Amino acid sequence: xxxxxxxxxxxxxxxxxxxxxxxxxxxxxxxxxxxxxxxxxxxxxxxxxxxxxxxxxxxxxxxxxxxxxxxxxxxxxxxxxxxxxxxxxxxxxxxxxxxxxxxxxxxxxxxxx
Numbered sequence: 001x002x003x004x005x006x007x008x009x010x011x012x013x014x015x016x017x018x019x020x021x022x023x024x025x026x027x028x029x030x031x032x033x034x035x036x037x038x039x040x041x042x043x044x045x046x047x048x049x050x051x052x053x054x055x056x057x058x059x060x061x062x063x064x065x066x067x068x069x070x071x072x073x074x075x076x077x078x079x080x081x082x083x084x085x086x087x088x089x090x091x092x093x094x095x096x097x098x099x100x101x102x103x104x105x106x107x108x109x110x111x112x113x
Contacts, residue, residue: 001044003064006105008094010057015050018059018093022048025086033082041074042066059094072102 010018025034038046045064050057065071075083076098087098096102 001064002066002068003062004068004105005062007058007060008096010059010093011095014093015057019050021089030082037080037082041071043071068104
């Protein structure tokens with residue numbers, strides 16, 4: 001299964017907002033909409049960690065999908081209310097405008113045993 005991982009810096013003062021939003025997707029009031037959003041996008045796994053660093057907090061994200069580019073395009077262009085909310089939440093916490101396009105990271109190592 002194709003997998004990507006990336007780090008998204010969290011804007012100053014937005015860590016708790018990001019945590020609250022992600023928890024609402026993982027186990028809160030937005031969970032069902034989140035699951036449906038990921039089904040529409042073809043995402044089979046998504047995991048996020050919050051990492052504190054001396055340079056600021058980061059969200060470390062791993063996503064698996066049969067077609068990663070198509071998954072991101074779906075998230076970036078969907079008119080579904082949840083997907084619009086998610087794009088707005090990402091822009092607020094990270095300053096990333098998913099609708100403007102998200103350059104996928106370059107994988108430079110993939111060790112498997």
